[in-house]
Amino acid sequence: MPDYYRDLAADYHWIFPDEVVNHPGVIGGTSTDSRELIEAVVEALPPGAPVLDCACGIGTDAMALGHAGFQVTATDGSPAMAAEARRRLPAEAEVLTCRWEDLSAVVTGPFELVLCLGNSLVHTGSHKAMVTALAGMRQMLSPTGTLIVDSRNWELLYRERPRIVAADRVRQRDGMRATCVYVWTIPESFGEPCQAELLFLTEHPDGGLTHRRHPLEFQPFTPADLEARLVEAGFAVAGSSYRQDAQRYAIAATRAEQHPG
Structure with missing residues (x-):
């Protein structure tokens, strides 16, 4: 996958309002159409739960979760984006450059919440690559954990x-x-x-x-495509913020009980 964000990383903060990019941040601030879904999942987490933001970008979502007291690990496939995230996160937060399919080899889990926000999954580029990426995220989840992915409404x-x-x-x-x-x-x-x-x-x-x-x-996909690929990767869909007229949506998923791996 090309690193589209190598040069974009330094400008990326201009996309978001001050309250999202500045400390303490806003939980779900990068996914305004899905904040209610994201906040509901976060509120159900145990205090101090381990959380993985595996598409951390410049670190805005991870920053907000860290401020809320969660144990945050942040990864991004772009070294430049990960470097920007390090500027926003406290020294004790682990920030790594890692592709989704390599998460289990680089990151120590499990996590009660895995986030893949910022319309990031669209860059996988194909059905097979998306399922592989989602399977990598599944390996990071605890048996009781939740994955939240978001997307533009293509x-x-x-x-x-x-x-x-x-x-x-x-x-x-x-x-x-x-x-x-x-x-x-x-x-x-x-x-x-x-x-x-x-x-x-x-x-x-x-x-x-x-x-x-x-x-x-x-490479666009439909909400039905995303749900089907989540199931293929071993998830059960637990919730969705999709609306036909909304610009973006998010899907929450948990590990399917009957799935190898």
């Missing part, structure tokens, strides 16, 4: 077929102002991958303007 995106989607506001940090614009290229067939260019337009303290462009590619 069917809605392909129906609406937007071309340019701008952020709802300009953000100001460290003396600079910036905003993010998605420029989409969506094919006619749902089975074909779509592309997005993330443009960050930045105004510097001296009034100068710059922009940075980060191309991404996504």
Whole structure:
């Protein structure tokens, strides 16, 4: 899988509001359409439970969970994203660079909660690779643990077929102002991958303007696809925040009782 986030990592924080990227963070803050589902699962965890964020990105979700008293381990497949996460997490939090299929060889579990948020699973690129990734996450779960994965609502995106989607506001940090614009290229067939260019337009303290462009590619899937692949990887679906008109959704799953491994 290409490291789309090598150069994007330094700009990624501009996507989120201050309360999500700054300490103490917001539980489920990167998945606003699914916060109710995520908060319900987190509230049911024992105090101080071990939690794995295996798509930690710049560390926002892991930061919020750590502040809430959970024992957090954070991993990401992108070294640059993991480096950004280390800046936000306390020294005692373990932050590792690791692909999902390698989790059992790199990370010591088990965990009561495994998170894969940020629309990350779409980068697996194929049915087989997604099942392999999910199976890697399953190996990290305790018998009573829960996995939460989230996704963009790709069917809605392909129906609406937007071309340019701008952020709802300009953000100001460290003396600079910036905003993010998605420029989409969506094919006619749902089975074909779509592309997005993330443009960050930045105004510097001296009034100068710059922009940075980060191309991404996504292989879409439906909620039914995701649920079927979770089952194939050894999970039982326990809950979903999917709504036909919502931009994103999350699915909670537990280990299936009858499954090898």
